[in-house]
Amino acid sequence: MSAPAGEAEKKEAEWKPRHNPWLIAFVVTMAAFMEILDTTIVNVSLPHIAGSLSSTYDDATWTLTSYLVANGIVLTISGWLGKLFGRKLYFMVCIAMFTVTSFLCGISTSLGELILFRLLQGFFGGGLQPNQQSIILDVFPPEKRAAAFGLTAIAAVVGPVLGPTLGGWITDNYSWRWIFFINVPFGILTTVAVGFLVEDPPWAKKRHEPIDVIGISLITLGFGCLEVMVDRGEDDDWFGSNFICIMAALAAIGLIGAVTWLLRAKRPAVNLRVFKDRNFAVATFLMGAMGALLYSAAIVVPQFAQQVMGYTATLSGLVLSPGGIAVIFLIPIVGRLMTFMSIRSVIALGFGLMGIALFWSAHLVPTLDFRHLVMFRMSQTACLAFLFVPLSTIAYATLPREMNADASALFSMVRNFFGSLSISAATALITERRQAHQSDMVHWMTPFHQPYNEYLAQGKQVMLDHNQPMRADALAMRHLYTDFAQQVAMLAYNEAFMIFGIAAFCVVPFCFLLTPIKSGGGARGGAH
Helix, strand or coil: CCCCHHHHHHHHCCCCCCCCCHHHHHHHHHHHHHEEEEECHHHHHHHHHHCCCCCHHHHHCHHHHHHHHHHHHHHHHHHHHHHHHHHHHHHHHHHHHHHHHHHHHEEEEEEEEHHHHHHHHHHHHHCCHHHHHHHHHHHCHHHHHHHHHHHHHHHHHHHHHHHHHHHHHHHHCCCCCCCHCCCCHHHHHHHHHHHHCCCCCCCHHHCCCCHHHHHHHHHHHHHHHHHHHHHHCCCCCCHHHHHHHHHHHHHHHHHHHHHHHHHHCCCCCCCCHHHHHHHHHHHHHHHHHHHHHHHHHHHHHHHHHCCCCCCCCCHHHHHHHHHHHHHHHHHHHHHCCCCCCCCHHHHHHHHHHHHHHHHHEEEEEECCHHHHHHHHHHHHHHHHHHHHHHHHHHHHCCCCCCHHHHHHHHHHHHHHHHHHHHHHHHHHHHHHHHHHHHHHHHHHHCCCHHHHHHHHHHHHHHHHCCCCCHHHHHHHHHHHHHHHHHHHHHHHHHHHHHHHHHHHHHHHHCCCCCCCCCCCCCCCCCCC
């Protein structure tokens, strides 16, 4: 070993952040939280956006699709971009431009402008989560990462939960434009704080990186088309649409080509060899499963509250909020639990509890009150405290630190992509099960079925008792149809929660493929 090389390694081993690691973690997590919030805050405001910009609701959904497309692509290659520009500079550029594009979204005068600025917002926002995770990995030693990832978990779990609530409240009380303007002061403060507190360790400084044009092009094609297919599939009748079929074919070509190229290239845009580490590969799969369950249940609960129970957008969002509070209180408890249980056991416990919570949630009834709906959702969300921190801890425990940037990018991308996929899948599942139950139950809606005649007669008598003799038949039939539609919806939503619960239980055996280590232990290459 040459003297300069030995001296460089000594400097790397001795490197420590100049500022308090917890202050650094808080600042970079605030930046990531801002971006995570924007993935869901727009959802409940789409009708207002469509009306304000004189467009249809269907066209307005492209503001979501454009963001997810750009975000998914950049998430994958953010590690390479960090090496190209230097992590700190790239992170600051992402925050600053995310703030600028948020302001431009707020002042948009047409739907085309808003879609373009949302595309740019997603492009710069895609670099925030992976870089936040990489910075935390560098400033904390392995034995303290679990506690640090607790802060990350609050942003990753509470962000999607708080988004619809905050978006609905802002839109109802002010204007949809303020869901973008709210980012501006936070973005400015975070940019300044990152510039002052964060520094690049020796292994994360700017260095010459050849541009992998083929790899980046294939990733862009694959993930861009896949995000469009997933996000637009339900509206366009999935594979009944030529557009969706073309997107699926291009996505397959892009992703298969990208994997093949990235595994063979000498200097790939993304180093897929991180998946050779068993803990990282299994933890990434489990994080994807957690993301799917988190986002699918998060979309189904407010949908049920609004469409079946008649809640407003703000009230349905409030159903989700207490779950985020439960996670915040449980994270320190889970941290203590990890000190005397193996991490894989904690993760298995988390998925098991989530399965039980989802099975319990499959008891929706027409007379369900707000408190019980909140309890159902809290039980689902609380389980995430047993998953996010342990998975984030064990994923990097045995990885060499020079792979942290690529690993963080892939880890965040899988969680977000599985989450996006699950939203479309959950919506399609509810629609399909409603149609199936309606088709099955309609056979009993006939005068040849005595309970049908009795129910209709009771409804007619109620109308007569309320002095409605002229409209008794019509009103009784309308009341019966309302009850019928509600029963169909109840069956569909209960069945969906049962399916989600089965999926959670099916994931439990995979937890034991992880290497059994305790918090802070077993770090082969992650120690600094």
